[in-house]
Amino acid sequence: MDDKQPLYLQLASSLEHQARNGSLRAGTRLPSVRNHAQQQGVSISTVLQAYRALEDRGVIEARPKSGFFVRRAARSPAEPLPSRPSSRPAAVGKPAIARVVMEAAGDPAYHSFGAAQASPDLYPNERMRRFITRAAVRHAPSLGRYPRPAGAEPLRQAIARHALPLACNLHWRDVLVTHGCREAVALCLRAVTRPGDVVAIESPAYFGFLELLQSLQLRALEIPTHPRHGISLDALEFALDTQPVRALLVVPTVSNPLGSIMPVAAKRRLAALAAARDLPVIEDVICNELAASADARRAVRSFDPTARVMLCGSFSKTLAPGLALGWVDAGPRAAELLACKTANSAGSAELLEWGLADMLDAGGYEPALRRLRGFFARQVQFARGVIGESFPAGTRVTNPDAGFFLWLELPAPVCALSLYEACLARQVVIAPGPLFGASARYAHCLRLSVGEHFTPARIQALRDIGALACDQLRRAAGKP
Structure with missing residues (x-):
């Protein structure tokens, strides 16, 4: 039990430990939310949050009109060891x-x-269709003009509000709408690197990012990565001491392909390291909202008041993959990225942006x-x-x-x-x-x-x- 954790996470961790060690057997019915709250001397909302966290982790399941039950654990293979890539770009x-x-x-x-x-069918496709249809009626004149390269203002404002669960306070004017998260990352790379530069990345890394580095004629320096806790900051510091690293491209929360999540202390340390070394960091937050706890969802950018960490996201894993809409907040570099985007791809389909903005503001997302x-x-x-x-x-x-x-x-x-x-x-x-x-x-x-x-x-x-x-x-x- 960690006193620094929220109470509901402490309760969830205790129950998960009992389920993993066999104290709570598969099929065991947990006490009702009200009874468990009385037993533990906590609020009903605390127990409900704990049960929801355990559902998200796959430890328990809710059965209609019956309550919460411990799920049967599958046969579990061993996990991989931390990676050991080459130390050269x-x-x-x-x-x-x-x-x-x-x-x-x-x-x-x-x-x-x-x-x-x-x-x-996991996504609210019909609901999204209705919002886009309504946007087509309300904003039909937008079909007769070119879209704004930065994106529709209502969507940029909605994205800034949408970043609050990441513990980030964004200014909507710094937010740019992009053609998916990959374009957001590409714009950041183009802003802070030149052909031949070295970019530090996790190892293994998402192949789409490696393709981007290849297209921009950048060299990759792979950093050892733990399958649960993410990139090794000790190894990153050593790389910064020994190699001409120009930028870091990282997915601290639910990385691809490992699914690792950096602990909050490590995210804080990475932000401090970036500030001390004047290192541009490109942070992909595309899957942050899939994490079960608020601490896990928190972005490295939340510890960076100077906005040295550039934030890149999209809704392709959480809401509407087919829209192919992403976003980036590069803080002081926003104008530079906007100029690059204007030259490269101009704006997105404005009707889709209006529809997505309405969807984000309509509620029901959580x-x-x-x-x-x-x-x-x-x-x-x-x-x-x-x-x-x-x-x-x-x-x-x-x-x-x-x-x-x-x-x-x-x-x-x-x-x-x-x-x-x-x-x-x-x-x-x-x-x-x-x-x-x-x-x-x-x-x-x-x-x-x-x-x-x-x-x-x-x-x-x-x-x-x-x-x-x-x-x-x-x-x-x-x-x-």
């Missing part, structure tokens, strides 16, 4: 596999575990997020169970507290690229590990996206990936 060269992975995501002929996407967190937590635990049963012995799998990415380390004889080819022949798509490193690394690793509903066919597809890995392992050992 490397030019980035990404294979064409990335395009196949992304294209297959929208093809119903494939079972895709490769692209970081969730089932479309309950939808809670449902999404709970769904993803159940998906992750179910997938880990299937992996534990179907994949080769010795396979290590991350156990993220939020999000829907799983990073797997397979036994060394298994080649992720060969496994990718074998899966593709069965119309199953995975994202092989070499996509997530700047150099020839992670040859035995892969990322699985488990945000889509597990139908019987999809469960079998996941088992097939494990069976193919087992076959490859047997052949490597010379067995029939």
Whole structure:
């Protein structure tokens, strides 16, 4: 129990510990919210928050008219060890596999575990359609003029309010609307680097960011990263002492592909380090709202009064992937980014911006997020169970507290690229590990996206990936 934690998190952690060590067996019914509040001498709202946090973590489940029950724990594989990438910068060269992975995501002929996407019906599509339709009626004249490069003011204002759960106090005039989060990151990189510069990144890192570095002719310096706690700040400091690092690109909360979340103390330390070294930091907050607790959702930028940390986000993982709308707040560099955006892509579709602004201000967002967190937590635990049963012995799998990415380390004889080819022949798509490193690394690793509903066919597809890995392992050992 940590006295610095909010009371509901202390209660949730205590109950989770009892569930993990078997003191609370699977299927056990928890006391009602009212009774538990009386037993613990706390408020009903504290117990309710604790139960919701446990739902988000997949520890308990609510059964209609019955109460809260401890979920059955799946067989749990071991987690990966912290990464140990090269200590030298490397030019980035990404294979064409990335395009196949992304294209297959929208093809119903494939079972895709490769692209970081969730089932479309998890999002309020019909509600979003109504807001866009209303915007088309109210703001029809916008169809006859070019959109503003910075974005519609109501959406920029809504985004500034939307950043409050990140503990960030943004000024809406510094917020720019972008074509997704990737453009936001690209604008920041263009503002603070020149071709040939070195950018520090997590390792493994999202392959989309590596593609950006490649397109901008930047070199990547991979920093060791813990699968639960994120980038190693000690290793980052050493890199800053020994290499000409020009900027840091980092995903402190629900990183991709590890799903790691930096502790609050580490986020505070990173902000202080950036200030002391005058280091531009590009912080991706695209998945922050999927984290279960307020502390986990807090951004590094919240500890940076000078806005040296540039904040990049979107709504593709939490609200409306199909809108492809993102945003960036670069503080003092806002005008520089606006000039770059004007030259590069101009504005987005203004009707979509009006519709999204109305949606954000209409309420109902937080309950939808809670449902999404709970769904993803159940998906992750179910997938880990299937992996534990179907994949080769010795396979290590991350156990993220939020999000829907799983990073797997397979036994060394298994080649992720060969496994990718074998899966593709069965119309199953995975994202092989070499996509997530700047150099020839992670040859035995892969990322699985488990945000889509597990139908019987999809469960079998996941088992097939494990069976193919087992076959490859047997052949490597010379067995029939």
